[in-house]
Amino acid sequence: MQSFKALYRVSWVDTDAAQIVHFSNFFRFFERAEEEFYEHVGLTDWLGAKDVILPRVEAFCQYKKPARFNDLLEIELTVEALKEKSVKYGFKIYNKKTTELLANGYIVAVAVDRQTLRAVPIPKEVVEKLKAFCTADGAK
Amino acid sequence: MQSFKALYRVSWVDTDAAQIVHFSNFFRFFERAEEEFYEHVGLTDWLGAKDVILPRVEAFCQYKKPARFNDLLEIELTVEALKEKSVKYGFKIYNKKTTELLANGYIVAVAVDRQTLRAVPIPKEVVEKLKAFCTADGAK
Amino acid sequence: MQSFKALYRVSWVDTDAAQIVHFSNFFRFFERAEEEFYEHVGLTDWLGAKDVILPRVEAFCQYKKPARFNDLLEIELTVEALKEKSVKYGFKIYNKKTTELLANGYIVAVAVDRQTLRAVPIPKEVVEKLKAFCTADGAK
Amino acid sequence: MQSFKALYRVSWVDTDAAQIVHFSNFFRFFERAEEEFYEHVGLTDWLGAKDVILPRVEAFCQYKKPARFNDLLEIELTVEALKEKSVKYGFKIYNKKTTELLANGYIVAVAVDRQTLRAVPIPKEVVEKLKAFCTADGAK
Numbered sequence: 001m002q003s004f005k006a007l008y009r010v011s012w013v014d015t016d017a018a019q020i021v022h023f024s025n026f027f028r029f030f031e032r033a034e035e036e037f038y039e040h041v042g043l044t045d046w047l048g049a050k051d052v053i054l055p056r057v058e059a060f061c062q063y064k065k066p067a068r069f070n071d072l073l074e075i076e077l078t079v080e081a082l083k084e085k086s087v088k089y090g091f092k093i094y095n096k097k098t099t100e101l102l103a104n105g106y107i108v109a110v111a112v113d114r115q116t117l118r119a120v121p122i123p124k125e126v127v128e129k130l131k132a133f134c135t136a137d138g139a140k
Numbered sequence: 141m142q143s144f145k146a147l148y149r150v151s152w153v154d155t156d157a158a159q160i161v162h163f164s165n166f167f168r169f170f171e172r173a174e175e176e177f178y179e180h181v182g183l184t185d186w187l188g189a190k191d192v193i194l195p196r197v198e199a200f201c202q203y204k205k206p207a208r209f210n211d212l213l214e215i216e217l218t219v220e221a222l223k224e225k226s227v228k229y230g231f232k233i234y235n236k237k238t239t240e241l242l243a244n245g246y247i248v249a250v251a252v253d254r255q256t257l258r259a260v261p262i263p264k265e266v267v268e269k270l271k272a273f274c275t276a277d278g279a280k
Numbered sequence: 281m282q283s284f285k286a287l288y289r290v291s292w293v294d295t296d297a298a299q300i301v302h303f304s305n306f307f308r309f310f311e312r313a314e315e316e317f318y319e320h321v322g323l324t325d326w327l328g329a330k331d332v333i334l335p336r337v338e339a340f341c342q343y344k345k346p347a348r349f350n351d352l353l354e355i356e357l358t359v360e361a362l363k364e365k366s367v368k369y370g371f372k373i374y375n376k377k378t379t380e381l382l383a384n385g386y387i388v389a390v391a392v393d394r395q396t397l398r399a400v401p402i403p404k405e406v407v408e409k410l411k412a413f414c415t416a417d418g419a420k
Numbered sequence: 421m422q423s424f425k426a427l428y429r430v431s432w433v434d435t436d437a438a439q440i441v442h443f444s445n446f447f448r449f450f451e452r453a454e455e456e457f458y459e460h461v462g463l464t465d466w467l468g469a470k471d472v473i474l475p476r477v478e479a480f481c482q483y484k485k486p487a488r489f490n491d492l493l494e495i496e497l498t499v500e501a502l503k504e505k506s507v508k509y510g511f512k513i514y515n516k517k518t519t520e521l522l523a524n525g526y527i528v529a530v531a532v533d534r535q536t537l538r539a540v541p542i543p544k545e546v547v548e549k550l551k552a553f554c555t556a557d558g559a560k
Contacts, residue, residue, distance in 0.1 A: 011455060013302050013448050017295035017349050023196040023247075024167040024293060028433050031164070035431060035490070044490060056163040060200045069297050070455070070464060107163075151315060153308050153444060155437035157489050162433050168293050175291060175350070184350060209437050210315070210324060303476040303527075304451070307444040336443040340480045387443075 002133055004040055004077045006033040007096065010067055020066035026103050027059055030091045033075035034107070041129045052120065054109040057086070061105030065095075072096040079133040085119045086110045087130060142273055144180055144217045146173040147236065150207055160206035166243050167199055170231045173215035174247070181269045192260065194249040197226070201245030205235075212236040219273040225259045226250045227270060282413055284320055284357045286313040287376065290347055300346035306383050307339055310371045313355035314387070321409045332400065334389040337366070341385035345375075352376040359413040365399045366390045367410060422553055424460060424497045426453040427516065430487055440486035446523050447479055450511045453495035454527070461549045472540065474529040477506070481525030485515075492516040499553040505539045506530045507550060 008029055016022040038044050046052065067073060074094040081088035086108060093103045111122045122130075148169055156162040178184050186192065207213060214234045221228035226248060233243045251262045262270075288309055296302040318324050326332065347353060354374045361368035366388060373383045391402045402410075428449055436442040458464050466472065487493060494514040501508035506528060513523045531542045542550075 009455075009459075011448070011452050012296055013304060013451065015297035016292055017297070017299040018193050018195065019297040019299075020195070022293050023199055024164050024171070027164040027167065028431070031433065032431050035429075039429075039490075053158050055158065055160070055203065055206065057203050058201070059163055059167075059203075061198070063195065063197050063199075066195065070459075149315075149319075151308070151312050152436055153311065153442050156432055157435035157437070157439040159437040159439075164433060168291070171293065172291050175289075179289075179350075210319075298473050298475065300475070303479055304444050304447040307447065311444070333438050335438065335440070335483065335486065337483050338481070339443055339483075341478070343475065343477050343479075346475065 004033070004037045004133060006036040006075045006077070008032055008073045008075060010069055010071045010073065012069055014067075015069050018066075020068055021071075023061070023063060026061050026063070026067075026093060026105065027107070029073060029075055029093060030059075030061075030077075030089070030105065030107055033077045033091060034089055037077050037133075043126060043129060046126060051114055052123075053112050053114050055112055056107055056109050058088075058108040059105070060107075061091075061103055063103050065100055065102045067093070067095065067102050073102070077133070078135050079130050080106060080135055081108075082122075082127065082130055082134055084121050087122065090135065144173070144177045144273060146176040146215045146217070148172055148213045148215060150209055150211045150213065152209055154207075155209050158206075160208055161211075163201070163203060166201050166203070166207075166233060166245070167247075169213060169215055169233060170199075170201075170217075170229070170245065170247055173217045173231060174229060177217050177273075183266060183269060186266060191254055192263075193252050193254050195252055196247055196249050198228075198248040199245070201243055203243050205240055205242045207233070207235065207242050213242070217273070218275050219270050220246060220275055221248075222262075222267065222270055222274060224261050227262065230275065284313070284317045284413060286316040286355045286357070288312055288353045288355060290349055290351045290353065292349055294347075295349050298346075300348055301351075303341070303343060306341050306343070306347075306373060306385070307387075309353060309355055309373060310339075310341075310369070310385065310387055313357045313371060314369060317357050317413075323406060323409060326406060331394055332403075333392050333394050335392055336387055336389050338388040339385070341371075341383055343383050345380055345382045347373070347375065347382050353382070357413070358415050359410050360386060360415055361388075362402075362407065362410055362414060364401050367402065370415065424453070424457045424553060426456040426495045426497070428452055428493045428495060430489055430491045430493065432489055434487075435489050438486075440488055441491075443481070443483060446481050446483070446487075446513060446525070447527075449493060449495055449513060450479075450481070450497075450509070450525065450527055453497045453511060454509055457497050457553075463546060463549060466546060471534055472543075473532050473534050475532055476527055476529050478528040479525070481511075481523055483523050485520055485522045487513070487515065487522050493522070497553070498555050499550050500526060500555055501528075502542075502547065502550055502554060504541050507542065510555065
């Protein structure tokens with residue numbers, strides 16, 4: 001099992017008046033890691049492609065410690081579950097410097113045909129690339 | 141048991157290139173309803189007050205149907221669980237016009253002293269006001 | 281000359297670690313007033329319509345005083361200039377309670393055909409509705 | 421005269437229903453370049469520091485061509501004007517791949533004491549570092 005790691009530096013706009021990153025932004029960091037992951041495995045054209053979109057059907061995050069302005073975050077992505085038409089990505093966000101776990105969560109996305117808006121099977125070549133990042137219990 | 145309902149009209153900036161509301165924004169709509177709820181019950185000064193902040197420890201959303209630009213959303217808030225130092229708000233987002241359920245989810249927030257950053261009991265007067273919005277199984 | 285006024289209450293997510301509204305959000309408040317203006321004058325379907333989009337070609341804001349969490353803002357919109365294919369909206373943002381001017385600025389938008397992506401004349405019926413909100417020197 | 425260049429890849433959440441980057445986000449890209457600039461010249465602690473904040477008093481952007489999902493942007497920063505208590509940063513955003521200019525604009529920021537909220541002179545060591553990035557007519 002491999003994981004994919006992306007780096008993101010917290011921007012001023014990500015913070016709120018509690019002087020920590022607003023909780024909704026962790027989901028944006030999850031998605032940013034997902035985007036870099038597609039880039040990394042050569043699936044850049046999949047998300048936002050002409051044919052398939054990946055609407056999210058579930059999103060969850062557990063917050064352990066706050067992230068602050070200018071913190072360098074390491075976002076670790078794994079494939080927690082891979083089904084015919086959906087994928088569940090697991091995420092862990094660390095403070096790169098202190099190595100503390102700040103948050104963990106997941107996103108479940110369904111492959112949908114952009115025209116018909118119906119769920120479609122995840123293409124074989126995508127499945128192949130995702131499998132390498134499956135956690136032990138995620139591979140069906 | 142009462143619920144609180146807030147209205148929100150989807151702005152252009154809330155949408156993404158799939159021409160639907162970005163999934164992370166549903167969490168912002170949840171929080172907006174929470175803010176209006178505090179206003180409604182006279183706790184405006186509680187969130188963002190001088191003494192107590194309400195960092196979120198968990199957030200979850202299940203997406204049923206997309207919301208689009210200019211849709212009028214009705215966001216229903218209930219108190220799903222009320223503990224000494226934390227509160228779990230449940231949310232349901234409806235399309236006001238079609239009455240369809242678009243999403244449901246929750247936020248768990250902990251009361252924290254702004255200076256010491258330690259969890260503190262939710263003040264009695266706040267508890268009293270929250271209790272009226274508890275779902276059957278949420279009241280301790 | 282009339283102006284159009286929209287109300288907006290500052291949400292927690294609008295603020296940043298300086299405990300004031302992030303400067304970029306004032307542009308979102310401008311646009312929200314613009315959206316409510318279209319609603320008000322019966323042009324809801326114009327922005328985000330099937331045929332015409334309104335990409336922005338210029339945006340400017342001058343910041344006088346900060347806005348804070350939970351402030352009720354009054355956003356005043358006027359039509360500062362109306363040309364064949366573009367419109368310049370002027371905005372003033374006030375703190376509704378203190379009546380202080382917090383910011384003023386403008387947005388210039390061009391009418392563009394969604395298919396060809398070429399600038400097109402603003403439809404006559406839109407021009408008629410916009411004219412009532414022209415400032416003295418904005419009417420051609 | 422030097423300029424500073426930052427890279428930023430457009431995320432899905434940056435786009436709107438017109439399938440292009442929302443105009444307000446260009447200001448966030450400007451600021452992100454500014455943050456990386458402070459990092460680059462060793463002034464990381466200045467923005468968001470304990471003593472001084474840099475509220476913006478003016479922001480402007482001219483949009484030439486749209487940016488889209490996954491575009492790699494190059495954001496060029498120069499110091500257009502340097503006064504005792506304020507600095508005007510100029511920005512140009514290019515599509516890194518096509519080298520097209522997508523947008524240009526500026527931000528004027530004032531140095532303010534975080535406690536007193538009064539404008540204060542930009543510290544000498546900051547001025548020294550900024551000077552190297554002044555455009556010909558920006559140096560006083």
